[in-house]
Amino acid sequence: MLPTSTVPPPTVKVARRGADRLKQGHVWVYRSDVVSADGIAPGSVVGVADERGKFLGTAFYSSASQIAIRMISRDRIDDLDALLRRRIGDAIAYRERIVQNSDACRLVFSEADFLPGLIVDRYNDLLALQVLTQAMDAEPVREVVLSELSQRIQAAAIVERVEPKIRELEQLPARASGVLQREKTSTVFSMNGVKFHYSAAEGQKTGAFLDQRENYAAAAQYAHGEALDVFCYQGSFALHLAQACSKVSGVDSSRPALEVADRNAALNGREIEWIEANAFDLLRDYASAGQQYDTIVLDPPAFAKGKRSLETALRGYKELNLRALKMLRPGGVLVTCSCSYHVSPANFLEVVAEAGRDVHRNLRILENRAQARDHPILLNVPETGYLKCLIVDVI
Numbered sequence: 001m002l003p004t005s006t007v008p009p010p011t012v013k014v015a016r017r018g019a020d021r022l023k024q025g026h027v028w029v030y031r032s033d034v035v036s037a038d039g040i041a042p043g044s045v046v047g048v049a050d051e052r053g054k055f056l057g058t059a060f061y062s063s064a065s066q067i068a069i070r071m072i073s074r075d076r077i078d079d080l081d082a083l084l085r086r087r088i089g090d091a092i093a094y095r096e097r098i099v100q101n102s103d104a105c106r107l108v109f110s111e112a113d114f115l116p117g118l119i120v121d122r123y124n125d126l127l128a129l130q131v132l133t134q135a136m137d138a139e140p141v142r143e144v145v146l147s148e149l150s151q152r153i154q155a156a157a158i159v160e161r162v163e164p165k166i167r168e169l170e171q172l173p174a175r176a177s178g179v180l181q182r183e184k185t186s187t188v189f190s191m192n193g194v195k196f197h198y199s200a201a202e203g204q205k206t207g208a209f210l211d212q213r214e215n216y217a218a219a220a221q222y223a224h225g226e227a228l229d230v231f232c233y234q235g236s237f238a239l240h241l242a243q244a245c246s247k248v249s250g251v252d253s254s255r256p257a258l259e260v261a262d263r264n265a266a267l268n269g270r271e272i273e274w275i276e277a278n279a280f281d282l283l284r285d286y287a288s289a290g291q292q293y294d295t296i297v298l299d300p301p302a303f304a305k306g307k308r309s310l311e312t313a314l315r316g317y318k319e320l321n322l323r324a325l326k327m328l329r330p331g332g333v334l335v336t337c338s339c340s341y342h343v344s345p346a347n348f349l350e351v352v353a354e355a356g357r358d359v360h361r362n363l364r365i366l367e368n369r370a371q372a373r374d375h376p377i378l379l380n381v382p383e384t385g386y387l388k389c390l391i392v393d394v395i
């Protein structure tokens with residue numbers, strides 16, 4: 001039998017619309033634009049061709065996702081392992097160039113690093129990995145990924161954080177989260193000089209919201225006086241604000257998140273008030289009670305999960321921003337975020353502008369920011385960019 005690497009992969013033919021999308025630099029083809037994928041096994045590496053048979057590149061194929069094709073190269077690939085290893089090396093080298101003053105960052109960001117379906121976050125000496133697609137979940141691929149990561153990073157452990165819903169959507173067998181290599185499951189990491197507890201078995205996403213790392217530091221530059229961190233999770237904004245503010249409160253509806261927030265405050269020798277509440281109710285109550293702040297952070301979960309919920313999402317953002325603006329003293333600072341991909345940067349600016357008009361406040365943009373650079377945005381793959389973070393002076 002020939003070694004697998006010399007067997008040419010099967011070919012998936014894509015319709016004109018899919019081919020055009022690829023020619024424009026995108027990396028996805030939707031199932032509706034696939035002409036033929038008969039007999040192709042879930043998670044295969046495939047060649048991609050247009051209807052006339054012209055070769056367009058090599059991709060991961062998913063039999064379950066609406067995104068049937070995720071490109072991994074514009075070329076033919078005869079050694080997948082070498083390609084994966086090179087891509088991981090490139091991703092790490094990029095972070096070495098751009099990440100400063102933090103021992104935590106995203107090392108691999110899926111499509112944005114040309115490794116569709118793989119996320120690797122570093123928390124000091126722990127690596128947390130997420131596998132999101134059939135092809136990335138194939139055992140030989142997992143083995144190469146783990147081997148390359150452990151060669152390049154001296155990690156005390158590599159843990160996997162499973163998103164059961166994603167595995168279900170990809171029709172992958174259920175799998176438990178857990179340690180893949182070595183044994184350590186908790187550590188302390190730091191971002192911008194602030195320390196945080198990390199536990200592999202707890203929290204949302206891979207543990208923390210590393211995509212806000214650069215925004216924490218930016219917010220701390222303008223923060224002053226009394227501050228309120230709304231949707232504070234484990235207290236990352238709050239702890240950064242505490243470097244500059246006289247008093248800081250954090251609000252979240254998740255008790256486990258606030259328990260970690262409290263331990264994080266102790267770790268940094270800070271006194272912060274943590275409030276377990278529904279943020280919408282609390283903002284309404286505080287605003288009508290005439291409570292005032294000098295700095296407010298709004299970092300809600302994604303309101304728009306799809307295009308259809310855009311209008312509702314925009315109303316949600318408007319409501320939150322309105323209430324926050326009402327509570328800011330003149331010269332106050334609003335740090336307002338949206339992590340919904342479906343809310344465009346222009347949508348978001350408009351919503352915040354409207355909220356300002358409604359409360360008769362002038363808003364001056366201090367910074368118009370996005371996700372940290374270790375979560376790269378590919379210009380031709382707009383879906384890689386999702387986080388918006390506006391810092392405004394409220395006059």
Ligand code: SAH
Nearest residue numbers: 209231232233236252253254278279299301
């Ligand atoms: N600012 C945080 C990330 C926030 S993620 C950071 O930088 O780390 C969104 C947070 O909103 C989660 O912690 C979640 O528990 C919380 N949340 C969701 N719905 C909420 C609600 N209605 N009221 C208060 N908190 C809520």
